[in-house]
Amino acid sequence: MNIKSLLLGSAAALVAATGANAADAIIAPEPEAVEYVRVCDAYGAGFFYIPGTETCLRVSGMVRYQIDWTSEDDGWKKYGRAELNFDARNETELGTLRSFIKLRATSHSGHIGDTAVSISGTDFNKLKGKAYGNNGNVGLQEAFIGLGGLEMGLRDTLYDAGLSGEFDSGGGSRVHFMSYTFAGGNGFSATLALEEADYDYDYKPNVVGKLGFTQGWGSVDAWVAYDATAKEWAVKGIAKANVTDAVWLEAIATYESGHNFYGVITAKDFGFGSVSANLGAKWSLGGLVGYKFNDKLKASIGAQYFDKIAHVSGLKGVSAGATVDYEVVKGFNTKLAVNYLSAKYQGQKEDGWAGFVRFQRNF
Template identity: 45%
Template sequence: MNIKSLLLGSAAALLAVSGARAADAVVVAEPEPMEYVRICDVYGAGFYYIPGTETCLKVGGLVRYEIGWAETTGDDGWIKTTKARVNLDARSETEYGTFRRFIELEYANDGGSTLRDVDGDPIGYEGDSTTSKVRYAFFELGGLMVGRNDTLFDGDLGGEFDAGGGDFINQIRYTFDAGNGIAVSLGLEEEDNNFDYIPLITGKVSVSQGWGSVDLFAGYDDRFSEFALKGIARVKATDALTVELLAAYESGATWFGLADFYEGYEWSVGGYLKYQVNEKLRIGFGGQYFADSHFGDFPSNTTVDVGNDDWTVGAVIDYTIVENLNAKLAVNYDDGDSFEDGSFNGFLRLDASF
């Protein structure tokens, strides 16, 4: 037997064994196709397609730590607050336009509080408390918006000293986009649960151009049959300097009160200068004057004129430490007829967003 015969015999033996085992061969199943997350850049950065749908989703949030102070009765230390916000923004296209759903939840912890007597003196310690709330929960389709959102009357200056009236509220609103930076909105808002059958009526006209923007607001409250008006202008004086102006008028007590709900002033004017020093640093300074205070007296169903005149000034420093980490330092001073003495207040705030 030579080498050639040996190799041929071995090959024949292997073929025979393979044929004998062919009936018992293991069949490997084909892997199921996987759908990886797809980026959705139609609505901007951060959106991705929800697997199996044409809906785009963006997950975001904020972690905030704030240290504040206020020269008021009972001011015995720093006022500290930690907040966590989580939001979901889902959007898709329909025959009626973009269908958007937005939710933002907030959790806040004050780190503990001090028990005080009627004179404001500390008498003990109360454990820290965590509060939670729904800040936003609404959907938009075309120009229609339904749910919990900022009141349509919402709008103020860029500082931390000012007041513009309004808050979060359940509502239905419609916005007509007229093009060329012009939009007109009308809203029906409910100031309280089971309050009455007549909603607040709000309106807004916005003009946005290359030089800046102008917003005109109006609100009517049937509780005392009063209305509120407001105008805010933002003008880009230079590439770095922005000038903001505010004027407001209240015929009487409304939910849109500049001081609080159903507490306000007959008229108010204010201004704010904002200067962009560089890509990371922005500074601002401004003030607001409030004239002829009033409040709503529910038992008599009338507006009570108090007549106090007050004013406030403030300065803000905004600094971007790194991307998505911002610091804000605000210092304000309040004075006028409603204050026994003028007082300072302010805060240092750190916002870490994602």
């Protein structure tokens, strides 16, 4: 073996050894990036990005405990309610894409029926028909999709609005809908909605329109609704004004051509029963004045007059009430409401008192 062959052999062995050592080396993998939940401030407080997406989500809701009463009660009437909201939004080339879900669960002390109850030392006759128990329901309160000014799904009718008191009635219930809102400048907006309150009845939707104008001093809104099934219509106007930093005023006026889905009151609203059978009224006028004592305490008082309730000539009514709202701490509010109801027809009068105490935690 000559020197040249020895050198070449040594070089080859050295390269092979170096490669083997490199192959055997342990290289630690780079750590994966941790994706934290990011705050999304594009749509207001409470939104965050769903990890791995550009969709912003806000989860909110409330828990309520309330004690209701009327002047005809024999005892306590209490209920609990919980709501959970999911609001998801992101931007597209056609505007904001939104989906909203509201789940509601309510349970209250119930009237089970003529169940015999025998308890030592109690009056059986008094307990008959008032067995102990609870009843309630869980359901989908709202579910709709929005893209730009277009929205569609399930929620309260566009016509649903009233004063901020607890005595008033403005009309409205849940419907399936499609609507478009034009948001103009200087606080002006206009909405047109096609709504369906019937189920498998016909192909004619109800039509509801709303015009709104909002400024720092308050707002003015007007509605018109046409019930395609009843072939009747209704109109409503609500004005709100901030007189000072502490005092505000509200007013409402309604008119109906006849009995229709958008009737201003139901039997339950006016204390005529526990069912929500629509009564309506030919026309009504109402107002409210409120005073804010400080950042935690405010109160209001107001009244509303109804003419031709259930569109019966001569049947008139008045509802009046007062509320006191107190914020215990941020997110936990209490409300006391006291209402008076009165109806007159052909010299006969029916009246009574009602109200509630409410405790509500919002999040």
